[in-house]
Amino acid sequence: MSEVKISAEVRSEFGKGAARAVRRENKVPGVLYGHGTEPVHVTLPGHELLLALRTPNVLLALDVDGKSELAIPKAVQRDAIKGFLVHVDLLLVKRGEKVTVEIPVQAEGELAAGGNLLEHVLNTLSVEAEATHIPEAVTVSVEGLEAGASVLAKDIALPKGSTLVTEADAVVLQVLAAQAEEPAAEGAEEPAAEGAEA
CATH class of the missing domain: 2.170.120.20 (Ribosomal protein L25, C-terminal domain)
Known part of the structure; x- marks a missing residue:
């Protein structure tokens, strides 16, 4: 499997406004959690993360303010229209761990x-x-x-x-099984009636 190195910064400002400011810098807000530790709020480089997430269950080798951590993506939120990354949840893992x-x-x-x-x-x-x-x-x-x-x-x-x-x-x-072709006229009006509001 792929292992991708990414630098992450610990962030101390939360909320929608802070998250929007992070995304304006082409970065992605995220949370790093697992192993019974307190969740750590981080900021990740948007383009590098987007490329890494093209591989399902990619293993991320994170450099978090000088400390090395391994993590896998557990939840990825994308903008429904434009598709850019909105937020990512990362689960801490260790080598050998299932x-x-x-x-x-x-x-x-x-x-x-x-x-x-x-x-x-x-x-x-x-x-x-x-x-x-x-x-x-x-x-x-x-x-x-x-x-x-x-x-x-x-x-x-x-x-x-x-x-x-x-x-x-x-x-x-x-x-x-392949469906036999049905005459187009049969039941043509039924679907319209089903969706009608009362």
Whole structure:
């Protein structure tokens, strides 16, 4: 997994006004917590953090006012319209420590012929892994699967050192039969009636 070095500054001013001032400087307010310590309010460089967060469960090697800390992102808030980072919660971790994280599920391969659809029931799996060896994703082969087939969480091979936290019998992927084309006129007026306000 990726380890990214980032410098963080401890901040002492809080509230919306202070957070806006931080963001005007192209920085991101955040909170560093974990291991029974008091939460530390920090400021992180916006562009560097944005690049780092492109990797799921990235391990951040933080330099916090001269002190080295390892952390993983636990909650990331983005502006709903412009997409810039608003705030980040970081969890302190130690090498060798186990943490529970969500890792993306990626499908590869071609379904059996017939125009069937692959539905991602779960986009991520919850796994326990060593904090410094969190998998970036798991890949599942759907090669040749036919309508009605499904892939359960327990069927997915996890990287070495990871254990499944998601319920073993949870459906992760399923193959849906191709829908037959229906005449457009049938039931065309029903959806409009459903959304009408009383």
